[in-house]
Amino acid sequence: MKYDFNEPIDRLQTGSVKWDEVENLFGDKDILPMWVADMDFKAPQPVINALRNRVDHGIFGYTTRTDSYYEAIIGWMKRRHNWSIEKEWICYSPGVVPALSIIVQTFTNPGDKIIVQPPVYYPFMSVIEQNGREILRNPLIEVNGRYQMDFEDLRQKLDPSVKMIILSSPHNPVGRVWTKEELVTLGEICAEHNILVISDEIHFDLVYKEYVHIPYASISKEFAQNSIVCTAPSKTFNLAGMQTSNIIIPNKTHRDRFKKAVENLAIGLTSTFGVTALISAYEEGDEWLDQLLEYLKGNLEFLNEFIESSIPEVKVIQPEATYLVWLDCRALGIDAKELEKLNRKQAKVAFDEGYIFGQEGAGFTRINIACPRSILEEGLTRFSNAIKSLRK
């Protein structure tokens, strides 16, 4: 089946955080939302059909994760990521961020240090701080428009109070797909210093053709035993509202502790629709995903051409994965707050401003290109007109 990602779909008054919270969050209902990481596309048709059939059944009682739920996950990991996982390793959480919070609470103590690599998805910082742990910043370094990990800085900062790293793989917002070499270097440092690796791989399916994502725990038995890998069908298939994620934990001791924490919080029962959606997405969603990736690549090319011809002051950090594009706006010569004001008040666009990903992101902005091309063009035109007014 051929999917039409160009079709604009009105999401207003559907309870969409991205669209219905615009006035509340940004103070103006005419702002075009291109911020939070969900897509303005319908889910794959097989998922919609499966949910419709489930609705027609009419009974929505307590729901369990069936054998076909686990088989669908195991099949997906093998097919798309060449990663063999066992049923027992798969643990449930309603979302990756709730899982991160549980993991921080379960595997570290108040006052322990946890490494993050900013600029990075901001909830990493909040789950650490809100749980009374300390953030250890190991900022990425940008070399000719491509970000890298700074292992020298990391080695220098380590001490016995560092217990964990939360890794974004692929990285949000800088779009890197980490190479095996980078992951191995990082993993060896962590193993040597008894640092547990939490690899948030929620964007792992949204990787552009030239790149290959490597699940952290697939690298070696040792890496598998010293890691927790967070996955979900939510980013891949636009199913965030289904509240279903899978935390893959090969180490039995770690797994038992995680499961106990979920049980203590009494959040272990799955959403009825989450189970149905996951099975159909992982069993029948390949065709849709392949077409989505082509469409996103087209949007990225459109963005590159638009920016190069209209606002060459803005530098595009080329994403290797994700539909989130990190734009370097430092050459505009305005500070982070002025950039935010320009976007919100003049351009009337809601991007995720770079500084919220850590001070390392100041002067950058992150745009979500998972929308019909017409919406992308509208957003970029607004942004470019506002920048042009700065030039006068």
Ligand SMILES: Cc1ncc(COP(=O)(O)O)c(C=O)c1O
């Ligand atoms: C790196 C990363 N982790 C986690 C999430 C959110 O996960 P969840 O909705 O499952 O809590 C996002 C959403 O943007 C993300 O980018």
